[in-house]
Amino acid sequence: MFMKDQEVKVLEDLLEDVAPGDLILVHGPPKVGKSIFCYQFLYSGLEGGEPCLYIVADYGSRQLEQRMMEFNWFLRPYIQSGDVYIIDLLTRLAGVKVEDSVTLRFSSVQNLTDLMVKVGVGTRSLFRKSSKFRSVLDSLTMMFAFNPPSLVLRLVKAYKTRISEARGIGVVVHTIGTVEPSIETSLMDLADLKLCFDGEKIQIESSAGRRSAQYTITDNGIEFWGIK
Amino acid sequence: MVIELIVRISSGIPGLDELMGDGGGSFVDNTVTLIYGPPKVGKSIFSYQFAYEGLRNDEPCLYISTDYGLKDMERNIANFGWNLDEYIDNETFYLIDAISTIAGVEVESKPNYFLASVHNPTDIMVKLGMAIRQITSKASRFRSVLDSLTTLMAFNDEVLIVRVFTVYIMRIKESGGTAIVTYTEGSASCKVENMLKAIVDNIIHLDGENLTIEAMIGGGKIKAHYDITREGIIVD
Amino acid sequence: MKRTYIPKLDDILGGGIIDNASVMFSAVPGVDYEAFGYQMLNGRLRDGDKGFVFTNVAEPETIIYEFRSYGWNLEKFLEDNRAFFVDGTSPFMGLPSDAKYSIEDYSQVEEAILEAIEDVPDGIGVINNLSTLIDYLGEDETINIIKKWNLHGKKYNTSLVYLFTKWDYNFDLVQNLKKSMDCVVEIKTIEERVIIGQGFMVAHSSWSKPSDTMVLFFVVQPGGVKVYIPKILVTGPYNAGKSTFVKKISKRSVSVDRKALSAFPTTIALDIGHLEYKGFIADVFGTPGQERFDLLLDVLGRESVGAFIIVDSTAPQTFARAKEMIRKAKAEAIPKVLVANKQDLPGALSPEEIREKMKLGEDIPIIPAIVTEGKGVTDALEALLGLLYGD
Numbered sequence: 001m002f003m004k005d006q007e008v009k010v011l012e013d014l015l016e017d018v019a020p021g022d023l024i025l026v027h028g029p030p031k032v033g034k035s036i037f038c039y040q041f042l043y044s045g046l047e048g049g050e051p052c053l054y055i056v057a058d059y060g061s062r063q064l065e066q067r068m069m070e071f072n073w074f075l076r077p078y079i080q081s082g083d084v085y086i087i088d089l090l091t092r093l094a095g096v097k098v099e100d101s102v103t104l105r106f107s108s109v110q111n112l113t114d115l116m117v118k119v120g121v122g123t124r125s126l127f128r129k130s131s132k133f134r135s136v137l138d139s140l141t142m143m144f145a146f147n148p149p150s151l152v153l154r155l156v157k158a159y160k161t162r163i164s165e166a167r168g169i170g171v172v173v174h175t176i177g178t179v180e181p182s183i184e185t186s187l188m189d190l191a192d193l194k195l196c197f198d199g200e201k202i203q204i205e206s207s208a209g210r211r212s213a214q215y216t217i218t219d220n221g222i223e224f225w226g227i228k
Numbered sequence: 229m230v231i232e233l234i235v236r237i238s239s240g241i242p243g244l245d246e247l248m249g250d251g252g253g254s255f256v257d258n259t260v261t262l263i264y265g266p267p268k269v270g271k272s273i274f275s276y277q278f279a280y281e282g283l284r285n286d287e288p289c290l291y292i293s294t295d296y297g298l299k300d301m302e303r304n305i306a307n308f309g310w311n312l313d314e315y316i317d318n319e320t321f322y323l324i325d326a327i328s329t330i331a332g333v334e335v336e337s338k339p340n341y342f343l344a345s346v347h348n349p350t351d352i353m354v355k356l357g358m359a360i361r362q363i364t365s366k367a368s369r370f371r372s373v374l375d376s377l378t379t380l381m382a383f384n385d386e387v388l389i390v391r392v393f394t395v396y397i398m399r400i401k402e403s404g405g406t407a408i409v410t411y412t413e414g415s416a417s418c419k420v421e422n423m424l425k426a427i428v429d430n431i432i433h434l435d436g437e438n439l440t441i442e443a444m445i446g447g448g449k450i451k452a453h454y455d456i457t458r459e460g461i462i463v464d
Numbered sequence: 465m466k467r468t469y470i471p472k473l474d475d476i477l478g479g480g481i482i483d484n485a486s487v488m489f490s491a492v493p494g495v496d497y498e499a500f501g502y503q504m505l506n507g508r509l510r511d512g513d514k515g516f517v518f519t520n521v522a523e524p525e526t527i528i529y530e531f532r533s534y535g536w537n538l539e540k541f542l543e544d545n546r547a548f549f550v551d552g553t554s555p556f557m558g559l560p561s562d563a564k565y566s567i568e569d570y571s572q573v574e575e576a577i578l579e580a581i582e583d584v585p586d587g588i589g590v591i592n593n594l595s596t597l598i599d600y601l602g603e604d605e606t607i608n609i610i611k612k613w614n615l616h617g618k619k620y621n622t623s624l625v626y627l628f629t630k631w632d633y634n635f636d637l638v639q640n641l642k643k644s645m646d647c648v649v650e651i652k653t654i655e656e657r658v659i660i661g662q663g664f665m666v667a668h669s670s671w672s673k674p675s676d677t678m679v680l681f682f683v684v685q686p687g688g689v690k691v692y693i694p695k696i697l698v699t700g701p702y703n704a705g706k707s708t709f710v711k712k713i714s715k716r717s718v719s720v721d722r723k724a725l726s727a728f729p730t731t732i733a734l735d736i737g738h739l740e741y742k743g744f745i746a747d748v749f750g751t752p753g754q755e756r757f758d759l760l761l762d763v764l765g766r767e768s769v770g771a772f773i774i775v776d777s778t779a780p781q782t783f784a785r786a787k788e789m790i791r792k793a794k795a796e797a798i799p800k801v802l803v804a805n806k807q808d809l810p811g812a813l814s815p816e817e818i819r820e821k822m823k824l825g826e827d828i829p830i831i832p833a834i835v836t837e838g839k840g841v842t843d844a845l846e847a848l849l850g851l852l853y854g855d
Contacts, residue, residue, distance in 0.1 A: 029441035058427055060398065064257075070446055071434035092526070093395045093557070094402035095357070110553065111521040113593060113629040120494035124658040141426045145390045146557075147597035154631035158493040166658050177422040203762065217448070349558040392558035 002208045008042035010224045011044050017208045018134065019191055025191035027174045032197040033217050034173050035067070037134045040221045041171060042084070043073040045134045051083040053122045053135040053168070057109055058142050061088040071221050079103055083129070085122040087115065090142065109146045112155045119162055135163045139173035140187075149183045156190060237371065237406045240281025241274065243463030247441060247450045256445045257369070258401050259429035264411040269434040270456045271410040272296070272304070275373045277460045278408050280310050280319070281435070282371040288320045288363045290405065294346050294379035297328035298335060308460050316340065316347055322359045326379075346383045349392045350404040357400065364403050372400050372407040377424065378415040386420045394427060438461055466588075466623060469507030470500060471691045472679045473649070475665070478672035481623060481647060483586065485671070486614040488594070488626040488641065491651035495662045496683045498647070499534065501590040501627045502527075503688045506536040508623075509547055514587035516564075516580045520552035520596045524563055535686030550580050570600050574609045578616050585620040594628040594641075602635045610644050626739075646670040652678070654853065656799075661692065661769070678744070678853075694741065695767050696746045696848070699789050700774035701782035702753030705805040705835045709774050710735040710750040712841045734760070741845055744852075751793075758792050765793030770848050771800040772833070777812035783822045799851035802830045804842050808837075 003025050010217050018024065026034045033108040035058075042052045056064050064086070089109040090091040091098055096155040098106045103125075105118045119135075137159060143152045156172055163170035174187060188194060197215075202224070204211045213227040232278050235257035239245055246255040255261060263271050272295070272336050279289040293301060301323070315321035319340045326344045328335050337343050339362065342355040374396060379387045393409070400407045409423060413433075425431060431442040440451045453464045465480040468487075474480045481487060487504075491497040505515045519527060527549075531538040541547035551563035551759075552573060565576045581589060591597075598606045610626075617624045626645070630638065642648045647669040652662035664681060666674035682693040698706050714737025735750030751757065751762050765771070771793060775786050790800070802824065804815050813821065815830035824830070829847040833840025 031431060039263050060401065063258075067445070083560075090394065090398050091402065095396035106524070108522060110557075113491075113498070113521065113595070113627075114496075116493040116629075117496040120659045122454065124660070127658045139426070141423055142394060145387055145394065145423055148596070151596060151599035151631070154595075154599075154633075155493075156245055158634050162494060165655065167376055175422055175426040180419075190461065200554075350555065350560050353558050354560050388556070388558060390554070395529055395559065 009225070011040060012138070013227055014195075014202075014204060014213065014224060015193070017204075017206045018169055020167040020169060022140060022169055022192035023160045023164065023172045023190060024169065024193045024195060025187060026171055026195045026197070027176055027187075028197035029177065029199070030167060030175050032199045033222055034175075034197055034216070035138055036217060037197070037222055038072070038138050038173060039064075039068045039071065039073060041134065042136060043068070043075075046078050046083055049130065049132075051085070051089070051126045051129050053085045053119070053126055053133065053163075055087045055089065055115070055119070055135075055137045057089045057137065058139050060091040060094075061086050061104055062091070071219065073221075082125070085126055087118045087122065089115065109142050112143075112147060112151060116155065116158055116162070119159060123162055123166045123168065125182070129202045131167065133168045134165070135159075135168050135169070136171045137173065138171075139175060141175045141178050144179045149179050152179075153183060153186055157189065160190060233400055235369075238281055238285075239452075240277040240279075241461050241463055243452070243454075244439070247452055247463065248444055248447050253446060255430065257405055257406055258404065259445055260397050260400065260427075261408045261432060262411060262424060262428040263432050263434065264407050264413050265434035266414075266436065267412050269436045270454075270461050273308070273456060273461055274432075274434070275375045276301075276305050276308070276310070277410060278432055279371060279373055282303070283315045283320055286320065287459060288322065288367050288370040289315075290324070290356070290359050290363060290370060291325065292324045292352065292372075292374045292415055294326045296375075296378055297325050297331060297333055298323060298341065299328075299333065308458065322363060324352060324355045324359065331434075336435045346379055349380060349389065353392060353395060356396065360399060360403050360405075363441075368404050370403075370405050372405045372408065374409040376410040376412065376446060378410075378412040380421070381416050383424040386416050390420060390423050390427075393424070397427065467507060467511075467515075469503050470664075471681075472677075473666075476666050476674045476677060476679070477647070477669055478674070481669075482671045484618045484621045484623060485646040486617060486624045486626070486644070487647045487649065488628055488645040489649050489651060489664075490628045490630050490638075490642070490667075492630050492653055494653055494659055495651050497651050498530070498592060498627060499683045499688050500651075500664075501592055501625050502531060502534070502536070504536070504623075504625055505547070505588055505590050506531065506534075506688075508588045509538075509541045510743050513540075514546050514584040515589065516548050516550055516584055516587075517592060518550040518552060518577060518580065519588045519592050520556070521593050523557075523559065524549045524551055524561070526606055533685045536688075542756075548577050548583070552799050562824070570597075573597070573601075573734075574612065577609075581613065581616045581620050581622050581624070584622050587593065588623040588625065589617070590625045590627070592627045594626045595631055595633075595653060598637070601641075603633075607637075607644060609639055614644060614646075614663045616848070633639065642667065645728070654680070661694075676742075680745070691745075694746050694769040695764065696748045697764055697768040697771040697793055698736075698750040698774065699761060699771060699793055700803075701776065701779070701785040701789070704753070704774040704776045704779075704782065704786075705803075706750045706753065706774045707735045708835045709746050709772065709803065709805075709841065709844075710737045710836060712740050713737065713741070713840055713845060714748055725800070727786055739845075742849070744849055753788075758789075761789060761793040765798075768793070768798055769851055771799055772803055772844060772848065773800060774803045774805050776806050776833075777804045777814075777818065778806055778809045780813060780818075780821055785819070787822060799848060801844050801847045801851070802828055803833050803835070803840065804830055805833050805835050805840075807832045807840070808834045 194205040213224045236254040238254045322340045324342045326346045344352045430444045433440040439454045467480045549563035551561040551566040555560035555568040648667040663678040665678040737748035831844040
């Protein structure tokens with residue numbers, strides 16, 4: 001099912017201050033719709049011809065597909081065409097033997113060096129497909145549980161550099177309150193655009209200023225209104 | 229295009245399934261639900277009901293118990309008029325008992341009854357693996373209960389338990405299970421509590437009077453009144 | 465001396481590493497370099513030495529699987545007790561470990577490695593990964609521990625190999641780390657917006673004076689670390705001086721050609737050369753000038769990392785042909801340098817005039833040359849290397 005033109009337009013309005021090479025920090029308490037926003041960002045990009053690198057770090061790639069299906073966003077055709085490049089950090093923990101394919105790579109939430117290798121391969125592959133691409137890291141929560149927080153911060157910096165070198169738009173998702181305030185502050189400082197979700201409103205903060213919008217989660221994804 | 233039917237797992241709590249998912253649902257298959265709240269609000273009872281609902285319908289249940297050993301569980305469940313013996317005998321109920329050995333209780337292990345210790349989460353994971361292998365050789369779908377995270381965190385480093393919990397979640401999901409996990413609100417640090425809420429799929433809060441669905445895949449936030457009766461929890 | 469089993473590395477190090485050397489592979493994030501440590505271990509095990517792997521990033525099972533994907537059998541050595549793991553990963557996740565040493569707490573790591581070193585005298589230990597240690601234990605603590613490990617390694621004649629991912633650590637820490645090692649191999653990326661290649665070079669070694677050669681490599685499964693020899697294309701219109709250029713830049717070259725019965729000998733097959741300049745190693749392919757051989761351009765162009773386009777500065781009527789060859793060789797997508805040859809002849813256009821006539825962008829350097837005299841050849845090489853490696 002295709003995204004309604006209206007929905008895509010609203011998403012673009014929200015992100016009008018974003019330029020290629022920027023890092024967007026999507027943050028807020030647990031369960032407010034941060035991941036759903038990412039799926040929307042991913043899917044509207046795919047439909048607009050922008051391939052996407054998706055790093056699933058809090059759940060598995062199968063769950064990614066299942067969750068998106070709840071909104072009638074079907075990822076499989078894009079996985080097969082190579083427009084989506086998925087890096088799955090958790091499924092190996094299940095102890096199952098997993099096989100890499102060209103567009104689905106398995107790594108470990110604890111091996112950040114290996115994650116960056118796969119990010120490098122993924123960005124190269126997507127850069128060759130299209131000069132405009134998107135990247136999502138969903139999310140930092142489990143990475144903070146499995147690695148020293150300072151190392152995770154270093155990874156975010158390296159990720160930002162890699163994506164922005166290739167002129168992609170990078171998104172990083174963070175659950176507020178899962179790490180020390182000093183780390184959170186450093187994280188905020190890295191972002192070019194900050195989207196704060198609180199369950200009802202989204203605050204958009206960038207060097208261009210602050211805006212906000214109301215939102216609700218529906219069967220078709222997140223609906224925004226009242227952007228000011 | 230293949231249309232996948234989204235399978236639902238009934239909660240076993242009368243009145244609850246009608247609330248979940250717009251227009252009624254139940255838990256989505258292969259999800260993990262956090263049942264949390266203050267002490268003594270019915271979290272364990274919720275767990276028994278969830279387990280029993282599956283057992284009654286020939287769905288195996290893998291139960292990890294850190295507060296009540298086998299004998300206590302049998303007695304608690306019998307109070308509500310449910311009988312666990314049948315399912316222990318026909319090996320659809322699998323129990324990882326992480327408390328009896330500590331309490332010094334003499335028990336024998338069986339193919340579907342594993343002894344472990346809250347002090348040794350690694351060993352619990354080993355038993356988990358053994359139980360899952362047995363269950364998946366017989367069934368493609370099963371339920372699991374982890375009751376409770378709080379006790380595990382009391383005896384081990386909290387973040388270690390978050391990691392162990394992550395492994396538990398991935399193993400359950402990859403082998404076809406649907407799980408509920410209990411946790412006493414405020415028993416761990418804020419940081420860890422936020423992590424828990426972030427990594428589960430659904431969150432149900434009990435406070436003694438009201439049940440609040442704070443997050444549910446395929447559904448929205450809903451609040452309702454509940455009672456603990458002689459037949460278990462009933463939602464209005 | 466012990467070998468490293470990494471192609472070219474032993475040559476650069478003067479034969480290999482001293483037995484009790486501490487070696488650090490310092491790689492920028494994004495490079496696949498774990499294979500360096502594993503390849504060294506595998507080689508030593510096959511030679512009869514003992515060895516261990518300390519891991520805090522992957523479970524032993526995963527590492528065994530990785531060895532297998534390279535075509536190496538670690539399990540055999542584990543069974544024979546010639547190799548073992550110091551497992552800093554499984555207990556951390558609450559998973560069981562049957563490794564010889566397993567570390568539940570980072571306070572145990574120093575002692576565990578000391579014991580592991582004692583278990584492999586004259587052998588090798590691989591530490592994967594140092595960065596995680598630094599962020600757990602802190603910078604000073606880690607440096608202290610490393611010094612103790614290296615001292616112990618000297619005592620038991622054990623080589624210690626450290627894998628270090630160079631995240632944004634502060635400069636002083638990295639310098640201190642390097643100083644505490646006998647040998648440091650830096651691993652870098654080659655980038656054009658995205659990573660298009662990777663190379664290693666020895667930053668220092670306490671027993672030899674290594675050249676500053678950067679060796680391009682790739683990691684294959686099976687196989688491990690292999691040296692990558694890129695192809696450089698030399699193309700251009702008929703009679704511009706390509707063959708001569710290939711001969712001038714190559715240490716040794718082969719021309720397969722047939723002297724045609726005409727005033728100018730023409731290449732009807734390829735000029736192939738091998739180039740080694742300031743540590744850059746490449747195979748050079750010079751193409752025939754005539755249009756009927758253009759499909760070769762397509763094939764060679766696809767595999768080249770850079771190109772020289774040689775034009776005769778006195779023959780502007782051939783410029784259009786030059787542009788066409790650039791397009792056919794898909795050289796648009798790779799770094800390239802235009803060599804404006806025959807500058808000594810009357811009527812030779814200057815580089816600026818050529819740029820104007822060919823409407824070439826400023827991103828393509830135009831180097832004036834008299835190839836027969838070797839003039840401009842080095843400048844052209846420097847220009848291309850500058851494009852390939854950036855600054």
